[in-house]
Amino acid sequence: MMIPACRLADLPRGEAFRLDTDPPVSVFHTDDGEVYAIDDTCTHQDASLADGWLEGCEVECPLHASKFDLRTGAVDSPPAKLPVRTHEVVVEDGMIYVRLSTDAPNLPPCISARLAGGPA
Amino acid sequence: MRTVAVVGASLAGLSAARSLRKQGFDGRLVVIGDEPHRPYDRPPLSKEFLAGTLGEAELALETEDEDLAAEWLLGTRATGLDHTARAVRLADGREVRADGFVIATGAVARALPGSDGLAGVHTLRTLDDARALRDELARGGRLVVIGGGFIGAEVASTAYALGLDVTVVEAAATPLAGPLGATMGAVVSGLHADHGVRLLCGVGVKGLSGEHRVDAVLLEDGRSVPANIVVVGVGARPCVEWLAGSGIALDNGVKCGADGRTSLAGVVAVGDCANWYDPRAGHHRRVEHWTGARERPEAAVATLLAGGAVEPGVPRPPYFWSDQYGVRIQFAGHAGEADSVTVEAGAADDRDVLAVYRRAGRPVAVLGMNQPRLFMRVRKELAAATS
Ligand SMILES: Cc1cc2nc3c(=O)[nH]c(=O)nc-3n(C[C@H](O)[C@H](O)[C@H](O)COP(=O)(O)OP(=O)(O)OC[C@H]3O[C@@H](n4cnc5c(N)ncnc54)[C@H](O)[C@@H]3O)c2cc1C
Numbered sequence: 001m002m003i004p005a006c007r008l009a010d011l012p013r014g015e016a017f018r019l020d021t022d023p024p025v026s027v028f029h030t031d032d033g034e035v036y037a038i039d040d041t042c043t044h045q046d047a048s049l050a051d052g053w054l055e056g057c058e059v060e061c062p063l064h065a066s067k068f069d070l071r072t073g074a075v076d077s078p079p080a081k082l083p084v085r086t087h088e089v090v091v092e093d094g095m096i097y098v099r100l101s102t103d104a105p106n107l108p109p110c111i112s113a114r115l116a117g118g119p120a
Numbered sequence: 121m122r123t124v125a126v127v128g129a130s131l132a133g134l135s136a137a138r139s140l141r142k143q144g145f146d147g148r149l150v151v152i153g154d155e156p157h158r159p160y161d162r163p164p165l166s167k168e169f170l171a172g173t174l175g176e177a178e179l180a181l182e183t184e185d186e187d188l189a190a191e192w193l194l195g196t197r198a199t200g201l202d203h204t205a206r207a208v209r210l211a212d213g214r215e216v217r218a219d220g221f222v223i224a225t226g227a228v229a230r231a232l233p234g235s236d237g238l239a240g241v242h243t244l245r246t247l248d249d250a251r252a253l254r255d256e257l258a259r260g261g262r263l264v265v266i267g268g269g270f271i272g273a274e275v276a277s278t279a280y281a282l283g284l285d286v287t288v289v290e291a292a293a294t295p296l297a298g299p300l301g302a303t304m305g306a307v308v309s310g311l312h313a314d315h316g317v318r319l320l321c322g323v324g325v326k327g328l329s330g331e332h333r334v335d336a337v338l339l340e341d342g343r344s345v346p347a348n349i350v351v352v353g354v355g356a357r358p359c360v361e362w363l364a365g366s367g368i369a370l371d372n373g374v375k376c377g378a379d380g381r382t383s384l385a386g387v388v389a390v391g392d393c394a395n396w397y398d399p400r401a402g403h404h405r406r407v408e409h410w411t412g413a414r415e416r417p418e419a420a421v422a423t424l425l426a427g428g429a430v431e432p433g434v435p436r437p438p439y440f441w442s443d444q445y446g447v448r449i450q451f452a453g454h455a456g457e458a459d460s461v462t463v464e465a466g467a468a469d470d471r472d473v474l475a476v477y478r479r480a481g482r483p484v485a486v487l488g489m490n491q492p493r494l495f496m497r498v499r500k501e502l503a504a505a506t507s
Pocket residue numbers: 127128129130131132133152153154155162163164165166196197198199224225226227228244245246271359362390391392393408409410411413439440441442443
């Protein structure tokens with residue numbers, strides 16, 4: 001599924017834009033001008049990676065500082081152990097579109113439980 | 121260096137073992153831990169694990185396919201370090217010879233004198249402690265938490281969510297005034313009252329009453345607070361008794377340089393047991409937080425492998441988080457150095473706040489309640505400004 005996110009001109013370098021999909025997806029504009037999309041929720045606990053710190057092609061989780069590679073989704077340091085899903089990005093006529101991955105997301109236990117209707 | 125022995129198999133010990141391999145050490149690696157468990161994460165013990173929303177498997181710190189090619193001696197306590205013979209002595213009589221040592225024995229929860237053998241009285245530091253407390257909380261009743269610090273507050277918050285009747289007793293006038301300063305300590309500990317958890321401040325505990333099982337907490341002002349479960353959260357002390365007689369310099373834990381080096385060659389110390397020199401402050405500080413135990417072993421291991429011949433860097437300012445009553449609390453820096461605190465976003469009364477601590481106008485610390493984004497920004501500025 002292709003989802004329009006925002007205009008490239010509205011997303012300054014170094015910033016992130018969160019899409020209200022379920023689960024949410026975030027689009028990052030790096031300082032080098034690249035645009036990437038990954039699942040917004042950290043795989044460790046319920047934190048929004050769009051609130052994190054972008055440095056090069058990595059975003060540092062705002063809670064416990066695991067770092068995710070925007071290109072591959074790989075996590076480089078604990079406490080998170082699983083990668084985040086990455087999504088394809090297309091920029092057309094100045095508009096950023098995200099093609100959602102069909103892989104299963106790696107959501108943290110608290111969120112998976114909620115989606116499964118268990119305790120929050 | 122051919123053999124390295126890491127003593128303590130928790131976050132700091134595991135982080136050291138990982139750093140050793142990452143930094144190219146390919147010799148023999150022995151990890152000694154007195155708990156029978158593989159390394160597990162402690163922060164959830166007072167939160168999700170205690171609440172029953174996170175299981176034991178999810179506490180594991182190692183990833184599934186991780187192999188550090190280490191020998192794990194678990195369920196074995198180190199009882200001594202013989203520096204001349206370059207060996208760690210174990211409680212079962214064995215000895216591990218090595219040429220490099222990482223001390224990562226952490227801290228143990230302080231107990232309340234005279235509470236031994238009374239059922240219903242708990243401390244919370246290990247997985248075994250948490251299992252026992254979780255089982256008791258599941259039966260419900262009246263809980264009294266002695267100590268309004270972070271662990272005490274987290275237990276109170278978790279128990280409240282489980283439906284228990286909760287009272288927190290704190291000897292100081294304001295809980296958390298040490299780490300957060302009096303103003304923000306009052307704001308954060310206001311969370312208890314917001315949720316109808318009783319907070320009794322400025323009164324010490326005289327003792328506990330009960331025959332076999334605790335039935336009340338006796339206060340110094342003569343009051344008695346009924347309880348069928350008591351959690352003692354009065355801090356932790358570094359686990360360093362086993363180093364007595366080794367010649368290592370001890371002072372509120374293992375005394376270390378800014379890179380983890382100790383007074384003995386070939387020995388570094390990391391995590392909650394280590395009292396590192398803080399070059400920004402000009403004195404030693406022992407930091408009992410997750411992030412330091414996770415990050416600092418990298419520098420200590422570099423020092424160990426280089427035989428001490430590396431320049432110590434300046435570590436990031438200490439950082440910790442706490443989750444209470446659904447509020448995310450984050451703190452970085454040192455509140456004690458500040459001469460002013462200002463709320464820069466949100467409102468203290470709403471428990472949604474970003475507060476910056478300054479000394480002579482320069483930021484020295486930052487507190488966030490449910491403000492991860494702004495908090496992260498100030499935390500980064502703090503690290504940059506003071507390095
Ligand atoms: C309930 C709880 C909640 C917490 N929540 C937070 C939080 O929200 N945020 C935060 O920043 N920090 C939190 N912390 C603190 C954080 O967990 C610690 O800072 C961290 O665990 C320190 O790691 P460490 O490896 O230095 O020590 P420890 O985790 O204490 O590990 C030391 C290990 O060494 C072993 N050991 C001790 N003596 C010997 C010996 N002689 N021989 C062999 N082994 C020995 C111990 O049994 C233990 O397994 C929490 C701690 C607890 C207990």
